[in-house]
Amino acid sequence: MSKSLQIGSAQAKARRPLIVVPLLVEDATMFQAQITQFNQCQADVIEWRIDAWHFFADLIKLMPQLLGQFNKPVLVTYRTQDEGGLTAFDQNLYRQLNQLAITNGASAIDIEVAHLGVMHDLRTLAYQNQVTVIGSKHCLGPAQADVQNILAELVKLPVDVVKFAEDVQTSTETDALLTATRAISLGTDKPLITMGMGAAGQRSRTIGYQYGSQLTFASLTKASAAGQLSLSDLCKALNMNEK
Numbered sequence: 550m551s552k553s554l555q556i557g558s559a560q561a562k563a564r565r566p567l568i569v570v571p572l573l574v575e576d577a578t579m580f581q582a583q584i585t586q587f588n589q590c591q592a593d594v595i596e597w598r599i600d601a602w603h604f605f606a607d608l609i610k611l612m613p614q615l616l617g618q619f620n621k622p623v624l625v626t627y628r629t630q631d632e633g634g635l636t637a638f639d640q641n642l643y644r645q646l647n648q649l650a651i652t653n654g655a656s657a658i659d660i661e662v663a664h665l666g667v668m669h670d671l672r673t674l675a676y677q678n679q680v681t682v683i684g685s686k687h688c689l690g691p692a693q694a695d696v697q698n699i700l701a702e703l704v705k706l707p708v709d710v711v712k713f714a715e716d717v718q719t720s721t722e723t724d725a726l727l728t729a730t731r732a733i734s735l736g737t738d739k740p741l742i743t744m745g746m747g748a749a750g751q752r753s754r755t756i757g758y759q760y761g762s763q764l765t766f767a768s769l770t771k772a773s774a775a776g777q778l779s780l781s782d783l784c785k786a787l788n789m790n791e792k
């Protein structure tokens with residue numbers, strides 16, 4: 550069975566998943582305008598989606614100082630355009646930004662498994678710095694025919710946590726994703742995160758934890774994927790008291 554997912558000081562519990570809010574800002578001004586709200590919200594972890602940034606030369610200079618402003622564990626994610634993000638994959642930039650994240654206080658980084666082969670040095674650096682590596686895969690377009698097989702392959706990879714997201718169009722596809730999540734989570738010690746993107750998959754974001762998905766994303770200022778609930782709606786669905 551999967552062990553309990555820990556990101557920095559945040560630990561998933563059996564009664565609810567870890568809640569992560571994505572921060573998508575283009576520059577330092579936007580960052581300063583939103584950071585307090587993110588720090589004060591009810592989420593456990595902040596995902597800094599650095600692919601939303603506009604001038605990466607600035608981000609490289611500012612990253613250490615900006616990372617110091619978070620008061621919750623931070624997951625740093627460079628989501629590439631091929632997997633639904635805002636910036637194309639650039640090997641040097643991907644490596645440099647993730648190195649900065651690892652050595653300047655991020656609790657976790659997301660590495661798309663498609664790039665894991667060329668990014669093995671990042672894995673090593675993350676392990677040396679006790680930074681959790683989430684290996685992610687996002688399937689856009691029609692739902693996958695054999696999710697269980699995909700998850701079974703993903704858990705074999707040298708990452709700490711497996712995250713799988715796919716577009717779903719029907720309730721049946723969402724059920725297949727949930728069932729596969731349960732089956733794989735019972736047979737591995739790796740924590741899993743799965744979600745169905747789009748309206749038909751929304752319930753996977755609220756009940757997925759009952760099937761072994763230990764983390765869910767909700768939006769605070771801007772949604773980062775189709776079907777994401779607002780943080781307040783997610784908290785209501787999970788019967789958490791609002792702050």
Ligand SMILES: O=C1C[C@@](O)(C(=O)O)C[C@@H](O)[C@@H]1O
Pocket residue numbers: 571596598626628633659685712714744746766773774775777
């Ligand atoms: O991988 C994910 C999951 C996600 O795509 C979602 O569907 O909630 C949102 C992204 O910000 C995050 O990096």
